Amino acid sequence: MCTQYIEYKPRRVLNVYKHCDGAWFWNRYSANPYVGCEYGCEYCYFRAKRYFRFDWDFSEVIKVKVNAPILLRKELSKVKKDITMLGFYQPVEVKYRLIRSMLEVCAELGFPVHMNEKSDLILRDLDVLKEINERSWACVTFSIITKRKSLRIWEPKAPSVEKRFEAMKEISGAGITTGTALIPVLPFIYDDDENIEEIVRETAESGGKYVIGGSLTLGSPLTEHYLSILRENWPDLVEPTVKLFSSWKKGREKADYPKVGDVPDPAYQAKLGRKVKEICERYGLSDRIERPLHIYPPEIRSNKAVANYLFERTYRLELEGAPPHKIWAYRKAAWTIDEMEISLKNLLDERGFDGLLSLPNVGKKIAKEILQVLKEVD
């Protein structure tokens, strides 16, 4: 079936998140001029009902928000400057050029952008990305999960990985921060050291600065779809996969599909994260994307530095397998500091250590760490 494009004019285009996506992509906003994605990857989260609630095939019918750039200008004018994720490039963009127009809006209004892409079509708009990067910050993350031939089973229509790495080289050469999202790592298929190392090595050779890794997440009816592909191509992996997604939850030990959970065992996720970190270190890359501080007003830059520290701590605790209450304590404190409108330094000057303790979600232990970070960023 030929892909069908349906034009329409929504009332809004900008998603404003309650909290920044700390220690991952760092965006506070996102906007996509298209509903659906022609690449139709078999593991795509759009196949899960909670992400794509419509009843048409997300890869065969693409709804086009023809007024997206106009809406974006209007909506960005009403919010504080922060990182905006735009996307995704796909064949429909060749015809409509909406992402380009939206990038031009960001360039004009001084909004930093983060793009998470599978398509080298992004190179068409390198001039605008450079302009944004000069004025604030631009970052391009390429989604790459393997270089193996079997990728065609999972990504039948996406541009080749070679093209993505070539695009990464060009973007890095233009002085724009770039790297790889090794997401989703498909359990037992692409989670081996050799695969991860190949992606990390090629990222380093292509001028990338980081590789962030994350496991597959499921959700009905993606779960059924994913298992059917395993059954056809990797039948031996059906059982371990079902177990990985179900056995760690109490009561699911003996349950069969369809009681498969949406996320794999946290211990598996932590081990995967540690593996990515260790391999990245060997190649001089980071396993996190560095958040730019210069895009924020000078008076709250130290707040952001502290928030970055707390977000990073949250992630590291996850990798260590720390208890959830401890992880959540750091995450909530990070949100508190990240969203403060007044300067932490001023608060400290005026009210001392008690000032830090007066903040929601900040206890004595975390307040001491905040104090230390503030001294270091001084």
Ligand code: SF4
């Ligand atoms: S490119 Fe991304 S959004 Fe598009 S189908 Fe693949 S995983 Fe989904």
